[in-house]
Amino acid sequence: MASGKQLHLGAFMRPATIHTGAWRYPGAWPDVNFNFPKLRQLAQKLEAGKFDTFFMADHMAVLNMPFKSLRRSHTATSFEPFTLLAALAASTTRIGLAATASTTFDAPYHIARRFASLDHISGGRAAWNIVTTSNPDAALNFGMKEQMEHGTRYRRAREFYDVVTGLWDSWADDALIRDVESGIFFDPDKVHVLDHHGEFLDVRGPLNIARPVQGWPVIVQAGASDPGRQLAAETAELVFTSQPNIDAGRRFYADVKSRMAKVGRDPTYMKILPACLVVVGETVDEAKRKRALLDTFVHEDSGIASLSIALGVDASTFDLDGPLPEIPETNAGKTSRERTIEMARRENLTVRRLAQRVGGHSGLSMVGTPKTIADTMEEWLETEGSDGFTIQFPYLPAGLDDFVDLVVPELQRRGIFRRQYEGATLRENLGLPRPENRFFAKAGAK
Numbered sequence: 001m002a003s004g005k006q007l008h009l010g011a012f013m014r015p016a017t018i019h020t021g022a023w024r025y026p027g028a029w030p031d032v033n034f035n036f037p038k039l040r041q042l043a044q045k046l047e048a049g050k051f052d053t054f055f056m057a058d059h060m061a062v063l064n065m066p067f068k069s070l071r072r073s074h075t076a077t078s079f080e081p082f083t084l085l086a087a088l089a090a091s092t093t094r095i096g097l098a099a100t101a102s103t104t105f106d107a108p109y110h111i112a113r114r115f116a117s118l119d120h121i122s123g124g125r126a127a128w129n130i131v132t133t134s135n136p137d138a139a140l141n142f143g144m145k146e147q148m149e150h151g152t153r154y155r156r157a158r159e160f161y162d163v164v165t166g167l168w169d170s171w172a173d174d175a176l177i178r179d180v181e182s183g184i185f186f187d188p189d190k191v192h193v194l195d196h197h198g199e200f201l202d203v204r205g206p207l208n209i210a211r212p213v214q215g216w217p218v219i220v221q222a223g224a225s226d227p228g229r230q231l232a233a234e235t236a237e238l239v240f241t242s243q244p245n246i247d248a249g250r251r252f253y254a255d256v257k258s259r260m261a262k263v264g265r266d267p268t269y270m271k272i273l274p275a276c277l278v279v280v281g282e283t284v285d286e287a288k289r290k291r292a293l294l295d296t297f298v299h300e301d302s303g304i305a306s307l308s309i310a311l312g313v314d315a316s317t318f319d320l321d322g323p324l325p326e327i328p329e330t331n332a333g334k335t336s337r338e339r340t341i342e343m344a345r346r347e348n349l350t351v352r353r354l355a356q357r358v359g360g361h362s363g364l365s366m367v368g369t370p371k372t373i374a375d376t377m378e379e380w381l382e383t384e385g386s387d388g389f390t391i392q393f394p395y396l397p398a399g400l401d402d403f404v405d406l407v408v409p410e411l412q413r414r415g416i417f418r419r420q421y422e423g424a425t426l427r428e429n430l431g432l433p434r435p436e437n438r439f440f441a442k443a444g445a446k
Contacts, residue, residue, distance in 0.1 A: 005381050007417045008271050008388030008430065010098070010240070011046050013039075013110040015075040018392045019277065019438075020306065020360045021297025023074040025395035032396050033078045037085040040091045042400055049404035050418050052429055053096035053127060054088065055220075055240070055390060056081035060140070063315040068293050072302040081115050089122035096426035098127035098220055098238075103160040104153050105133060108203055111160075112167035115217045124213030124425030128164075129220035129240065130231070132157050150334065154227035156200045161219075161235050165435075166194045168216050170206030172440035193438040214427045224335040225250070232258030232270075237432050239272045240390050242363045244339065249274055249364075249385035270385040270430055276371060277365040279394045280402035287367045294394055295360045300352070303359025307351070310340040310358050320352040345385070361392070369409040378416055 012018060016032045016039065023030040032038050043054050058081050064085030081099035089097060097118060101111045113127070119126035132153035148156070175190035194205030221236035223229070232239050233256055243249040252274075257267040279294070307315040312330035324344040327337065343362060344354045366373045380386045393399035413419035422429050 303355035
């Protein structure tokens with residue numbers, strides 16, 4: 001392409017497939033969320049397809065819906081992300097390993113240690129997805145009677161980021177001397193005590209792990225509300241987002257990157273990767289039939305419960321064959337609520353039909369041939385709708401195999417996707433600089 005732009009691809013792998021009916025699809029692996037050999041096989045296939053990241057979302061509670069509904073969903077349970085990604089680090093060599101960790105229910109010292117460890121174990125392939133956790137049931141698992149208010153969660157997240165990155169900078173890159181002759185293992189003049197005291201956090205430091213291979217693991221952010229966009233502008237290098245169409249994608253892209261420039265960051269050092277469910281067929285009609293079949297495996301129980309989560313209210317009390325009623329504000333995630341309401345109004349959906357859409361997959365999807373899918377991805381890339389996509393597979397393993405075996409070669413043929421990894425670390429593969437150490441700038445500069 002004349003522009004020389006390159007597409008970046010992440011794989012959304014927790015739960016391993018996002019569509020509620022995926023585990024029932026013919027030939028699918030129903031046990032994949034808890035089957036390490038199969039997950040290892042998928043990670044290796046993604047690496048063969050030159051994906052940037054294996055991305056693990058996370059939940060701090062069993063999803064907040066009644067067990068009667070939840071019993072139909074494979075998304076209720078999964079491996080804890082760090083445990084799985086550390087194991088996958090030994091089975092892969094280049095693909096990035098991205099994990100979600102909550103700034104609301106964890107401590108920054110824990111987060112800093114875990115990601116520093118994962119970065120060292122993987123040789124520089126770790127990424128931290130910063131989330132504030134909107135699920136109100138999560139609060140009940142961490143000694144809180146109700147969820148922290150939305151704006152407060154984001155203020156805490158911003159301070160949390162400063163503390164974690166400060167802890168990663170505790171040690172200069174050359175602090176560990178390991179001089180056998182003198183008996184000096186490290187230079188104490190190259191260790192910084194953070195001694196942070198803020199609105200939410202008090203952390204002394206230093207971190208008891210050497211500075212990560214990448215300086216800092218890559219920072220990922222997924223909030224799409226106004227506070228979420230601002231947090232992304234100030235901190236993120238990868239943005240995981242949900243955009244319903246290319247026009248919305250362009251508006252989001254322009255907004256977040258302009259905010260980034262306003263805070264003095266270079267917008268080229270942020271990759272925005274909207275989530276996208278991709279169903280591949282030899283013909284468009286075949287792909288549509290696959291998607292239609294997939295949607296038949298979504299039960300109404302699950303659909304209504306998923307709608308309740310998206311709206312932050314109990315949708316089981318609504319008239320299923322009537323329009324969506326007015327929905328009050330809640331402390332749940334604002335973006336999913338607003339997107340769901342807008343979809344219902346725009347398409348004039350009944351509550352029943354809306355529940356079927358939300359219960360399966362209501363976000364951005366591409367259903368077609370390798371060529372039509374590549375056409376759409378190229379348009380998003382060239383018109384600043386995104387820098388790539390976070391691919392959600394409709395079922396496993398066939399949905400992932402179809403993408404790697406059929407779509408990736410088409411993208412490579414067009415010259416918009418790599419044939420080989422650019423380097424050994426995730427930062428190298430994303431074209432991101434290694435951060436200077438704020439306390440030991442000369443030692444940390446590259």
